[in-house]
Amino acid sequence: MDGKTTVSRGTIVFDLDGTLVDSVPDLAGALDTLMSEKGLAPIGVDTTRRLIGHGIPNLVRGALAERGVEWEDGAGADAVRRFTEIYGARVSLETRPYRDVARVLQELAADGWQMAVCTNKMERFARAIVGDLDLGHFFAVVAGPDTFKVGKPDPRHLTETAKAAGGREPIIFVGDSEVDIATGKAAGVPVIALTYGYTRTPLDGLGADRLIDAFADLPDAIASVLAAR
The missing domain is CATH 1.10.150.240 (Putative phosphatase; domain 2)
Structure with missing residues (x-):
């Protein structure tokens, strides 16, 4: 995270697979x-x-x-x-960040957002991926289902991750699937869903606060969610 940042904006929690990286x-x-x-x-x-x-x-x-x-x-x-x-033995052999992920994360960090990862991938694998792809420094916490002994769609996975990251409000969850939307809704947290991910179910009508087609659209979607609060 950017050590020069002094303004606290809140906490953004991200899913990993299908949201930040194509694994x-x-x-x-x-x-x-x-x-x-x-x-x-x-x-x-x-x-x-x-x-x-x-x-x-x-x-x-x-x-x-x-x-x-x-x-x-x-x-x-x-x-x-x-x-x-x-x-x-191959968690990041071919796994890559989606377009604009590093740039947008840098912008969000500079804007004062605390960030974390909440994934159903085991913590050690998730940490290896974000580390190997030079994304790890953006996240205060990387939590898998083994971190708090609970996984999505149980809302405690999200709420405990946000709490461990400092719990600054507002809290926003960014994911790509029906599991992520269900988790955010159960936790009472606004959800922004990316349409390019791994969902099994069409995202329309599942109750996400915003649907976006590209990671570059995330800052505007966050601003829109905050304005609607």
């Missing part, structure tokens, strides 16, 4: 390696994108279901452990 290539690559080890056909980028958003266990469960493999407690847990090993 599908690395997730798909890890899933395809897992499938190959099991003698199954690859999952691919398009299906992986559809399965993202509910954490690694649900991602692996969904991928196995795509290949007609029923989840069994022991075998399922083993598959999750193996996927975690594979993915951990």
Whole structure:
């Protein structure tokens, strides 16, 4: 964060995958390696994108279901452990920030916003990604479902992340999916949703305070949300 900033504006909490970064290539690559080890056909980028958003266990469960493999407690847990090993070795191999992310985060930091990440990706992976992509210095907190032992759409994941970041109000949540919108609404926090992400459900009508098509549009959307308060 910019140490010269003196004005406190509030707290912006961001989802990670599908909001700040396109992580599908690395997730798909890890899933395809897992499938190959099991003698199954690859999952691919398009299906992986559809399965993202509910954490690694649900991602692996969904991928196995795509290949007609029923989840069994022991075998399922083993598959999750193996996927975690594979993915951990390549979390930022092909993952990249979306266009204008670094520039806009710099503008928001200079404007006095405290920022944090609230993601259903495990904290160590999320930290590795934002660090490898030179985004980590923007965030006071990077929280996964293992950070506070609760994950989205449980609103405590968002509220505890904001609190750990300092809890400055107003608090705004920026995400890309039905999970993010549900989380923000349950927490009573305005939600700005990006339409380019990994949602399984069309975002229209889900109750986001603003929908935007590009990260560059975020400052104007924030101003609009604040003006409506």
